[in-house]
Amino acid sequence: MGSKDARRLFLILLFMPFALWIILLIALPNIGMFILSLQEKVGPRVYTYGIANYVEFVNEPIYWNTLLRTATISLLVTALTLLIGFPVAYYIAKIAKKQSKGALFLLCLIPLWVSDLVRAFGWILLLRETGVVSGALQWLGLIDQPVELLYNDVTVVIGLIYTVILFMIVPLVSTLDGMDDSLVEAGFNLGGGRATVLRRIIIPYAMPGIVAGCIVVFMLTAGSYLTPILLGGKNSMWFTEQIYDQFITRYNWESGATFGVLLLVFTSAVVWLGLRLSGQTLAGTVAKS
Amino acid sequence: MARRAPHHAFGRWIYRGYVLMFFIYLAAPLVAAGLFAFNDSLFPSLPWQGFTLDWFFSDEEPKLGMFYDDRLLRGLRNSFLIGIAVASLSVLVGTCNAFLFERGVFPGKEFLYILMVLPLVIPGVILGISILVLASTVANGLEDRFDISLDLLRPGVFLVVMGQFAFITTITSLVIAARLRKFDYAMEEAALNLGASRARVLLTVTLPYLKPALIAAALVAFLVSFENFNTTLMLVGSDAPLTITMYDRMVKVGSTPVLNAVSLFLMIGSGFLALISIIVQRDKASRVEA
Numbered sequence: 001m002g003s004k005d006a007r008r009l010f011l012i013l014l015f016m017p018f019a020l021w022i023i024l025l026i027a028l029p030n031i032g033m034f035i036l037s038l039q040e041k042v043g044p045r046v047y048t049y050g051i052a053n054y055v056e057f058v059n060e061p062i063y064w065n066t067l068l069r070t071a072t073i074s075l076l077v078t079a080l081t082l083l084i085g086f087p088v089a090y091y092i093a094k095i096a097k098k099q100s101k102g103a104l105f106l107l108c109l110i111p112l113w114v115s116d117l118v119r120a121f122g123w124i125l126l127l128r129e130t131g132v133v134s135g136a137l138q139w140l141g142l143i144d145q146p147v148e149l150l151y152n153d154v155t156v157v158i159g160l161i162y163t164v165i166l167f168m169i170v171p172l173v174s175t176l177d178g179m180d181d182s183l184v185e186a187g188f189n190l191g192g193g194r195a196t197v198l199r200r201i202i203i204p205y206a207m208p209g210i211v212a213g214c215i216v217v218f219m220l221t222a223g224s225y226l227t228p229i230l231l232g233g234k235n236s237m238w239f240t241e242q243i244y245d246q247f248i249t250r251y252n253w254e255s256g257a258t259f260g261v262l263l264l265v266f267t268s269a270v271v272w273l274g275l276r277l278s279g280q281t282l283a284g285t286v287a288k289s
Numbered sequence: 290m291a292r293r294a295p296h297h298a299f300g301r302w303i304y305r306g307y308v309l310m311f312f313i314y315l316a317a318p319l320v321a322a323g324l325f326a327f328n329d330s331l332f333p334s335l336p337w338q339g340f341t342l343d344w345f346f347s348d349e350e351p352k353l354g355m356f357y358d359d360r361l362l363r364g365l366r367n368s369f370l371i372g373i374a375v376a377s378l379s380v381l382v383g384t385c386n387a388f389l390f391e392r393g394v395f396p397g398k399e400f401l402y403i404l405m406v407l408p409l410v411i412p413g414v415i416l417g418i419s420i421l422v423l424a425s426t427v428a429n430g431l432e433d434r435f436d437i438s439l440d441l442l443r444p445g446v447f448l449v450v451m452g453q454f455a456f457i458t459t460i461t462s463l464v465i466a467a468r469l470r471k472f473d474y475a476m477e478e479a480a481l482n483l484g485a486s487r488a489r490v491l492l493t494v495t496l497p498y499l500k501p502a503l504i505a506a507a508l509v510a511f512l513v514s515f516e517n518f519n520t521t522l523m524l525v526g527s528d529a530p531l532t533i534t535m536y537d538r539m540v541k542v543g544s545t546p547v548l549n550a551v552s553l554f555l556m557i558g559s560g561f562l563a564l565i566s567i568i569v570q571r572d573k574a575s576r577v578e579a
Binding site for chain 1: 307308311312319320382386393395404405407408409411413414422423426451452455511515516518523532539548549551556
C-alpha cells in the first residue's frame with residue numbers, strides 16, 4: 001500500500017466519528033423533528049402529512065405571542081448585555097493593570113462554572129418576598145412590608161442577563177486585548193473626542209467580538225428554560241416552556257416538534273441576519289468564543 | 290499612561306465604581322445560595338437562626354443533610370457517571386475532529402467545519418427533543434415491525450449521554466484543535482527522520498504535546514455535562530442526574546437549605562475542576578478562551 005493510500009485510509013478513519021456524530025445526533029434528529037411537525041393526526045395511530053400544525057400555531061394567538069415575546073425579550077437581553085458588558089470588558093482588557101487583569105477575568109468566569117440552576121436559585125433567595133433584598137429594604141426603613149420582587153419581567157431580564165453576560169465578556173476581552181493602544185492614542189491626538197474614538201476606532205475594532213458575543217448570547221437566551229420559568233413563575237410565557245409543555249405534559253409531539261422547528265428557524269434567521277449585516281462568518285465568530 | 294488620554298479623575302472613579310458594582314452583581318446570587326446552607330432554619334431565608342452544619346451532615350429528618358439524602362446522592366452519582374461518559378466520548382471524537390480539520394485536506398472542508406460548529410448554536414431544548422423524536426421513532430419502528438424492544442432508545446441515561454455529547458463535542462474539538470494548530474511540524478518530522486513509525490510519533494510526540502488540551506477539554510466537558518439542564522430535561526428517564534433532582538425538589542417540594550448545601554458543594558467542586566483546567570493550560574501562555 002502506497003503512502004497516498006495510507007493517508008486516504010487514515011483520513012476516512014478520522015472522518016468516521018465526525019460523520020456518525022453529525023448524522024446521527026444532529027442531522028437525522030432535526031430532519032425527524034421536521035417530518036414529525038408535518039404529521040397530522042386523523043385518527044388513533046393514523047396520520048397524514050400536511051401543515052395543520054403550523055396553521056394551528058398561526059391561529060392560536062397564545063402560541064405566536066409567546067414566540068414573539070421570547071424573541072423581543074431575547075433581543076432586549078442581547079442589547080442590554082452588550083451595553084452592560086462592554087465597559088467591563090474594556091476595563092479588563094485595557095484599563096486594569098497587568099496583575100489584576102487575569103484575576104478580574106477569572107472572576108468573570110466563576111459564575112460560568114456554576115449550574116444555571118444554582119444561579120437562578122440564588123436569585124430566588126435574594127428577590128422573593130422573604131428574601132434578602134426585601135429584608136434589607138425593610139431593615140433600612142425604605143419599605144414597611146415585605147415586597148415580592150420575583151415573577152415579573154424585569155426580574156426575568158436581570159436573571160437572563162446574569163446567565164449570559166459572561167459569553168459576551170469573554171469574546172469582547174479577547175478581541176479588545178489584541179487592540180493596539182496606539183490606535184486609541186492616535187485618535188485622541190488627531191483631535192477626536194471620546195465619543196468619536198469609541199465610535200470610529202474601538203467599536204469597529206471590537207466588531208468580531210461583539211458579533212460573536214451577541215450571537216451566543218441571543219441563542220442562549222432564546223433557548224433558555226430555567227431562568228424565565230424559575231424567576232418568571234407560571235406566567236413567564238417562554239417559548240421553550242411551550243415546547244416542553246407540548247412534549248412532556250400534553251404528549252402532543254407533533255405540535256411540540258412544530259414549535260421546535262419554528263424556534264430553530266427563527267433563531268437561525270436572526271443569527272444569519274446578524275452575520276450578514278456585520279459581514280462575519282459563523283465559523284469565525286463562534287469558534288472564537 | 291498616555292492611552293487613557295483625556296480622563297478625569299472623577300470619571301475614572303465612576304468607571305471603577307461601575308466595574309465594582311458589576312462584580313457585586315455577579316457574586317450576589319452565588320453568595321446567597323452558598324451562605325444559607327449554614328442557616329439553622331427549615332427555610333433558606335432570613336432571619337438568620339444561627340450557624341449549623343446540619344444541612345450537610347445531619348442524618349435525621351427534618352434537617353436531613355445532603356450526605357444522608359439518598360435521592361440527592363443518587364442524583365450526584367448519576368451526574369458523575371454521565372459526566373465521565375460524556376467527557377471520555379467527546380474528548381475521543383474531539384481529538385479525531387481536531388486532526389481531521391487541522392491536518393486533513395478534503396473537498397467541502399469549510400462546509401463540514403460549519404457543521405462541526407453548528408451544535409453549539411442549536412438551543413439545548415431543541416437538541417433534546419430532536420434526539421428524543423428520532424430515538425423514539427426508531428424504537429417504535431423496531432417494536433412494531435420486528436417486535437424488538439430497545440430500552441436504550443427510551444428516555445434514560447444513554448439518551449442523556451448522547452444529547453450532551455452532541456454539543457459538548459464541538460467544545461472539545463475547538464479546544465483541542467486550537468492547541469494542535471500551534472504544533473510545530475518539525476518535531477514530528479524529526480522523529481520520522483530518526484526512524485520512528487507514524488504510530489510511534491503520534492504516541493510519543495504529538496499526543497504528549499496535546500495532553501494539556503486533552504485534560505482541559507475533558508474537564509470542561511465534564512463540567513458542562515454536570516451542570517447541563519435543558520438538553521437533559523428532555524431526555525431524562527428514571528435515573529435523574531443531580532440538576533434534575535434539585536429542580537424537581539425546588540419546584541414540587543419547595544426549597545430547604547439542603548439545596549443550598551448541594552449548591553455550595555457544586556460551586557466548590559466545579560471551582561476546583563476549573564482551577565485544575567487553568568493550571569493545566571498555563572503553559573499555553575496568553576490564551577484567554579475557556
